[in-house]
Amino acid sequence: MPDAFQNDPHEIKVGKVEPRGAPCVEFSPDPSAMVIFGASGDLTRRKLIPALFKLSRTGIIGDDFFVLGVARTEMDSEGFRTAMEEAVKAHGEFETAAWERFAKRLFYISADYGDEGAYAAIASFLEEKEGVFATKGNRIFYVATPPSVYETVTGLLGASGLAGEKAGWTRLVVEKPYGRDTGSARRLDEAVLSSFSEPQVYRIDHYLGKETVQNILMLRFANTIFEPLWNRHFIDHVQITVAETLGVERRAGYYEQAGVLRDMFQNHMMQVLALASMEPPSVYDPELVRDERSKVLLALRRPPLERMDDWLCLGQYVEGEIDGKAVPGYTEEEGVARSSQVPTFAAMRVYIDNWRWQGVPIYLRSGKRLKKRLSEVSVQFRNVPHLMFKDTIGGEIGPNTLILKIQPEERIQLKFHTKYPGSRVCLRDVFMDFSYLEGYRGLTLGAYERVLMDCMLGDKTLFVRKDGVSLSWEFLTPILEYIEKSGKGAPDVNLYRAGSYGPTEADKLMSKDGRRWRNE
């Protein structure tokens, strides 16, 4: 009997995955220098340097690469190397010999972001080292500073002439948050685009760099069996969940200004939604893919503000338990106002007004300090039009569901019904279950590794274009303004226990529609 049809009561595994001969393309990035503004910060420590080290250790980037860290903290290059070594040991995979090679290519300048002299110093440093490391004049400026200095840094990069392209290419990477509403995102764009041209700008959304998020397009458009069903005729609704067990950590200063809608919905949730619902472009080309993602955001129905509480449920965690450990509530976290009303959870129903999705609700849900870490897209199909087994089995049956698990598990599962073996006629739910890494023993890239590599390659598919950012803000800004002004009908911030699935009011958002969240 083939592996695909094991006699397991709950789980049917797919057969062996055959990677050999599978069509794929390997890339090797251009040599380059990367200047990281905000080099003493959390992002550099936790994500950027561990990711660059992995790219170096695995030979994806060669010795023709170096990093210049820039930040206000007083430190020399040696101090930076020591700090980054500790960071990689804590957040990445360390290997002594590879580290020694990589560390020789790490440098640091301490500078004030608003000091014009600092940019002259950066320019001469680059010119000197570019000869040594043969980086061919290719430069990446990575802005990983607090957002309040984005405009200063990009403006002075322009004024100092560093934004221009001479011997090689020059690219600018900007981290989220990209603005905090439509107006501020537009102003940031004006500032950025007065120094750089749009093709030079790489706006990061690290969710797009996750393997299984990229796989949404492969699953949908490299197979014939799913796409004919991927529409209002067959799909009852879609649920997109990004649940975290982490709390606000040490980012209260930022989070108090952001809340879950700015932190997770404006970017990650919208981009996953766009991939799950977009039309296929004619070719897998960065601009065409980004066109299609933007069209989804453009087609999002504006919810009626005066009835927002029918469309959106907000929550904030109170003390509870995660994995058996007591954790404080949001307002007890360091740096959070005791009376804070900032939501750490949101569930929202959205509709895409186009032919494919008309009338199909898409439920988005994300929160901190939830029961378990889980990101998934779950597509629930319609019920059978008529159940001929009703009298035989004495009841209804559940719908078919296709679940694209993004993290921590990377799987695709299809839930369907089969006959329960034996003499009685009864049905059972089974899962056809594919583990994304099954049968693969090669290199895997984390989200930051992937997007950093793509930036060096000049591939913008996984970055957000100017219109992508602004369309997403245009959808969310009226909602944020309404909530923050506490307009009539604005949703309350409901409390939920840390370690739960979120506020019970979020269940009502679903039950009003006769549906339930998938909490498995």
Ligand code: BG6
């Ligand atoms: C970040 C948010 O963009 O994404 C964080 O600012 C959140 O609040 C994080 O924790 C989640 O990313 P991941 O990759 O851990 O799911």
